[in-house]
Every structure is written in structure tokens, then in C-alpha cells.
Amino acid sequence: RPYYPSFKPTRNGSIQLPDIEESSYTVHELFTIKMSDTVELKEVSKNPPDQLHSGDLLRIKHIIRNVETDTVRPRGYRLRRTNYHGQLFDWKLNELVMVLHVDEDDPRPPIVQGMDEIPVEEALRKREVTITNKSYPLLSFREQPLFTQFQNPHQLKEHVFHFGRLVCRWVNIAVFNVYGKIYSGEVRSIYPGESDHIFKPSGGARQLGGGSSRETFIYIDVDEDIMMDDSQADLVELLAFEVKKAKYTFADCFCGAGGASRGADNAGLSVTWSLDKDQRAMEAYRANFPGAREYMMDAHNILTPEMSKKSLRVGILHLSPPCCYWSPAQKNDQANFDSIYTVGPILAKLKPRVATLEQTFGLATHSEHRKSFRLLINDIISRSGYSLRYKIEDLSEHGLPQRRKCLLIIAARRGNPLPPFPTPTHGPAESRLKRFTSVWDALKPLRTAGPHLYDPYHPHNALKAQCRKRYDPKCNFLRGCITGTGGDNCHYDGRRKYTVRECSLFQTFPQKHVFRGTQIDAMLQVGSAFPPVMATALFEQCITTLEAFDAGLIGPEDDFSYLDDLFDCDGNLKLKSPPDTTFSRIQRSDH
Structure with missing residues (x-):
């Protein structure tokens, strides 16, 4: 297991003084929020005025107030419309995705560390949102009464966009490495235990x-x-x-x-x-x-x-x-x-x-x-x-x-x-793990097999001579990656390229693994393989x-x-x- 000598949460630490948790809060003297409410946030991006657009939403889990500054910060799950994720999800009206950003060295579950905090001033209004594991289009605005007063389809769509029910069915987890870049993630449907209601089938x-x-x-x-x-x-x-x-x-x-x-x-x-x-x-x-x-x-x-x-x-x-x-x-x-x-x-x-x-x-x-x-x-x-x-x-x-x-x-x-x-x-x-595998380690099967074993894919004496800088095979990785042509790799003695068999060992094939065709065919089979x-x-x-x-x-x-x-x-x-x-x-x- 990877070893982390120390860990300090950078996201969503425990609530302790001077922070306290409130059960509710009135925003701008217009509406009151409490836990499990969902609020629409102010839009931060600039979009064309002739298009439907909105800010993210936040499903509130905690309402945090700083007793020293009297500032209030709702903490919860950020929800984003599907069409703001590129081609990752089907673009459907009023469908949402739960967005969780987590750190690779944080051992807490994503559903805990992935919560987001916002200044309460960013809350624009409350919205009706359902988080469910039910399949589309169940529980969507389509199950609500039709708005017959709208004769123009565009006006109806605009009304649904701004006032109709929204539904979250997906979770998109992005994992950030220590350099702040996304190196892994998870995309899945909402689990039953994460739903607002647990539904039983007929x-x-x-x-x-x-x-x-x-x-x-x-x-x-x-x-x-x-x-x-x-x-x-x-x-x-x-x-x-x-x-x-x-x-x-x-x-x-x-x-x-x-x-x-x-x-x-x-x-x-x-x-x-x-x-x-x-x-x-x-x-x-x-x-x-x-x-x-x-x-x-x-x-x-x-x-x-x-x-x-x-x-x-x-x-x-x-x-x-x-x-x-x-x-x-x-x-x-x-x-x-x-x-x-x-x-x-x-x-x-x-x-x-x-x-x-x-x-x-x-x-x-x-x-x-x-x-x-x-x-x-x-x-x-x-x-x-x-x-x-x-x-x-x-x-x-x-x-x-x-x-x-x-x-x-x-x-x-x-x-x-x-x-x-x-x-x-x-x-x-x-790291307290096994040491990295070196070039010398990988070539051990050829040293122990002995020279008497004939291998058509290990004709090292027939390879074209080269003059390259030598390196210590016991302390180094291969200089480049093995590709379909072998890659820009030279034998550690600097005199020749590696054979197909040697490259196959660098790809962790056993020595007994069989390849077919010419040297070029076999090298392509080695370089294209999943190690x-x-x-x-x-x-x-x-x-x-x-x-x-x-x-x-x-x-x-x-x-x-x-x-x-x-x-x-x-x-x-x-x-x-x-x-x-x-x-x-x-x-x-x-x-």
C-alpha cells in the first residue's frame, strides 16, 4: 500500500471553533435554507444572452457559521447540469450530475471529502431537486402537470429550465494528484443508498x-x-x-x-x-x-x-x-x-x-x-x-x-x-514498497537460461552494431518505452539494440511466451501488448x-x-x- 507519512485534510475538515453548525439560515431576508435543501448558485461564467444557462446547484448537508466574523458557508454536494460536462453525459433538460473533487492522498471516502463550501451570498434561490438511482425519465419534470398557459414551445422550455424539477442520476468524481492535476476519476450512477428515497421495484x-x-x-x-x-x-x-x-x-x-x-x-x-x-x-x-x-x-x-x-x-x-x-x-x-x-x-x-x-x-x-x-x-x-x-x-x-x-x-x-x-x-x-524493477532484474531469465537455448527472437549477435552511451542496468529503468518498433532503446553496453525477446521481458512476458512472424511482426506484437x-x-x-x-x-x-x-x-x-x-x-x- 502507498505510504503517506502524514495527512491533513485540505477539503471539508471537521467543524470546530470558531465555526459552529446552524440548523437553518435566512438568505438576504428572502428565503430560509436548512439541511437537505438545494439552492441554485449565481452564474460565474459569461454565456450568450440568447441561450438557456444557469449556475451550479448545491445540495446542503451543513450550514456553517464563523462566530468571529459572522460569515455563513453552506457545505454540501455541488450539482451541475449534464450539458456543462461536454460529451460525458447525454444532454437532457434539467438533468444533473453530482460533481466531487477529491485528493489522491486523502483516505476519506469521496462522498465525504468531495463536498463543497460556498459563501452564502452565492445562493440565488431554492430549487426542487431529486437525487435518485431511478432511470431517466422517471421522476423528472415530465411527471409534473403540463403548463398549458405556454403556447410557444421555447417559452415552455425556458419555464421548465428555470422553475421545473431537476433530477440528479449521476456522480462524476475527479481525483487530483499532489500537483493539482486530474489523474483518475469515477463516473457512475447514483447508488440507492445515496438517493433521496430508496425505491423498490414492482x-x-x-x-x-x-x-x-x-x-x-x-x-x-x-x-x-x-x-x-x-x-x-x-x-x-x-x-x-x-x-x-x-x-x-x-x-x-x-x-x-x-x-x-x-x-x-x-x-x-x-x-x-x-x-x-x-x-x-x-x-x-x-x-x-x-x-x-x-x-x-x-x-x-x-x-x-x-x-x-x-x-x-x-x-x-x-x-x-x-x-x-x-x-x-x-x-x-x-x-x-x-x-x-x-x-x-x-x-x-x-x-x-x-x-x-x-x-x-x-x-x-x-x-x-x-x-x-x-x-x-x-x-x-x-x-x-x-x-x-x-x-x-x-x-x-x-x-x-x-x-x-x-x-x-x-x-x-x-x-x-x-x-x-x-x-x-x-x-x-x-515508500516502504518493493524497489523498482531494473533492466538487470528484467533480463534475469536470459542469464539463467544459458547460451545453449536457441531463440529465433534473441539473435543478439546478428543485430546491427551501435555506439551509444553505456548505463548501469542494475540502477536504471529502460531509457524509453517499448513500442511497436522497439522504441529508442539501446542495450546497456551501448553496442546494439535490444532483441525482441529482451523487449518482451521488459514488457514482463515470461520467456516461454511464443511470438510469430518476422522480427518486425514479433516486435509489433510485443510493443502493442498490455504488460x-x-x-x-x-x-x-x-x-x-x-x-x-x-x-x-x-x-x-x-x-x-x-x-x-x-x-x-x-x-x-x-x-x-x-x-x-x-x-x-x-x-x-x-x-
Whole structure:
């Protein structure tokens, strides 16, 4: 776990003198606010006068008064209209998003540290706002009486905008690092426990998941087209099939030579099928995972009716769309650009319990790609029915011998818990973690294998000679990242480039992993891969979360900071006999 020598809250500390908490306060002698009220705030941005616009809103949790200065500061949750988030959410009239800004080194839950404080003078008026886990358009202004006095549709829309009911269904959490930059976040629907009311479905709705005690269910309303397309008979058959299995099932979309699948296998998943359109990569994949079904096709083809949803259904699905278009070394080709937009439709069709995605960090950080990043998230949360976390991860903190950063996304289907990201395992000495993996450490398998072992992808004597500056492999990372061409990396003796096999070790492939094709083909397979060491850590978190949920130890909206405490040193659940509930009896089910 990361080590923080000291922690002082920078947001929303405890209320203590000279601050005191008030039960109510009258603003401008016009209206009185109290806890659980929602106020509209004054607009701070300059917008064209011919457009509908407003300030944010604040759901009040505390009213704080300073007894020395007599100033008043409401503290609560900032709510913002969906159309003020770019393409992240569908733009719908009077729909809101709860915005939480949190710090990475603050151990408090986001719902606590993410509250905002404002001077009471910014409060403009009270508004009717409902925070709910119900699906759109339930509970919206559309359920209120129509305003027949407005003949002009624009006037009606303007009246609804300024006076109609507003509804918050989403949470957008932004995590700031120590330098004040957003490096990770979470986008999800409102949990039932966060709603103004806890709604129970009618008799025909499906019950999903359980509460943390698992003695009572948490009921989650879901869209019919997202969650309810399996017949009851199919569901029972699928669950019965998975109960007999010893592992959660896994599929690898855009699999390449199998970096993610290697990590899944290491984590204990059952690798079921893979998809990629590159012939050489699929030949390599077949050699490494002969028991998995292969689909050598474009990802768009998996969405056709001929591809059976039932045969493709798995518990955990990984996707690594080509990253060339989004990387800093940009390569503009339409096929790579289009592949990212197959993610949402694939999830909507296959409905895995958990999905993971790996992509270059440029998709999230480069200004020219932010629209595409937001559209990707919108596809996952709005059209596919998932909640998600995203993070720009430094893979050297998980054992990679190179300073390689990538964007990771974990998504969980509604009614399933959202797994956390793995905590760093490697760092500098003061971090109290394992030391960073060096070039020397990564190349150990080649030193121990001996010269007698022939490897067509390790012809170091045949490489073109170079004259570069030497460096100490025992104290250094790789100078650059491994790419599809190997990257600008020279052997630590300065005389040659690294071989394909050496580069594969820098990507944490085992020495036995098979590649196919020419040296150029194999290097592309290595450089494009999701490093297995990171994949293993990521999938272990997914497995741990699902096991704890299926055993009744956690609910779909629990805090997962204590997950490690639920398992012994061998990775087995400490609970000997799970509670006798419907969902805890279905062990390791993928549906």
C-alpha cells in the first residue's frame, strides 16, 4: 500500500471553533435554507444572452457559521447540469450530475471529502431537486402537470429550465494528484443508498445484488434494454453452468499476442475466447492459449446478429483497442480511430459483469482527444449500463522496468460492485514498497537460461552494431518505452539494440511466451501488448471483488478499502460458510 507519512485534510475538515453548525439560515431576508435543501448558485461564467444557462446547484448537508466574523458557508454536494460536462453525459433538460473533487492522498471516502463550501451570498434561490438511482425519465419534470398557459414551445422550455424539477442520476468524481492535476476519476450512477428515497421495484423487476449485510436486498432500477433481455430460463441455465466452473471466465478483445490473457491466466481466470484481426498475432495467441476459441475478425463483426451472445458471454471482458491514433507518436488512420467506438456496443451486447480497458494515456490527457474520451465514457455508462473508474497508471509502480503510463478503465455492470485499482507494489526506498524493477532484474531469465537455448527472437549477435552511451542496468529503468518498433532503446553496453525477446521481458512476458512472424511482426506484437504484470494485478482486483460480493461479504456500493482483510494469506475467503441468501449461494457466477 502507498505510504503517506502524514495527512491533513485540505477539503471539508471537521467543524470546530470558531465555526459552529446552524440548523437553518435566512438568505438576504428572502428565503430560509436548512439541511437537505438545494439552492441554485449565481452564474460565474459569461454565456450568450440568447441561450438557456444557469449556475451550479448545491445540495446542503451543513450550514456553517464563523462566530468571529459572522460569515455563513453552506457545505454540501455541488450539482451541475449534464450539458456543462461536454460529451460525458447525454444532454437532457434539467438533468444533473453530482460533481466531487477529491485528493489522491486523502483516505476519506469521496462522498465525504468531495463536498463543497460556498459563501452564502452565492445562493440565488431554492430549487426542487431529486437525487435518485431511478432511470431517466422517471421522476423528472415530465411527471409534473403540463403548463398549458405556454403556447410557444421555447417559452415552455425556458419555464421548465428555470422553475421545473431537476433530477440528479449521476456522480462524476475527479481525483487530483499532489500537483493539482486530474489523474483518475469515477463516473457512475447514483447508488440507492445515496438517493433521496430508496425505491423498490414492482413484482416483475429483477433483484440485483445485496446489501452489505446480505440479509436484505438493495433494489436497483434498470433500463429494460440494458439488463432485462435474458429470459429466466436462459439465466438459470447460465448460472448453473458457471457454478460448476472453478474460475471466472475471461475473454480478450483486440488480444494481439495475448498480454492481457497472460495476465488473466496468471490471476487464475479461465481464458475462454479472443478476438483480433491480425493474422500473425492470432497465430502467436493460438500457440500460447490453445484451449481458447479464436475469432480472427474486425471487432465490428462481433456485433452482427450471426455472433451468438450466449456463446460470447463471460464474467470479465478485457478490451485493448489499437492505440496508435491516440498516442503521443500519433498515427492518423481511420481504422484505429473507429475501433474505440466498438467498446460501448460490445459491452451492450455481451454484458460481462466486469470489463477492463487499456489505452494510451493520450486519449485522456491530450486536448484534441478529450471529446473522444468523453464519448467513450458516455458509451459505457449511458448506452451500456455500466459504472466505471479510470486512471492514468504508471506501470513502473507495479513492477515494469520502464516508465510506461497508460489509461486504465474498470467498468462494472449495474448491480455488481465496481472493483478498485490495484495499489502500487513498487517504489523508491522511502515508500516502504518493493524497489523498482531494473533492466538487470528484467533480463534475469536470459542469464539463467544459458547460451545453449536457441531463440529465433534473441539473435543478439546478428543485430546491427551501435555506439551509444553505456548505463548501469542494475540502477536504471529502460531509457524509453517499448513500442511497436522497439522504441529508442539501446542495450546497456551501448553496442546494439535490444532483441525482441529482451523487449518482451521488459514488457514482463515470461520467456516461454511464443511470438510469430518476422522480427518486425514479433516486435509489433510485443510493443502493442498490455504488460502481463499490470494485467495480473488488475484482474486479481476484479476477482477479489467478485468473490467477496458473491460470498455475501460486500454489497454493490460498499467501500472496498478493506477488501484485503476478507482473504487469508493464501487468497482464500475467511468466511467459512456464506450467508444463506439467493445470491451468496451462486458462487462465482458470471451472469
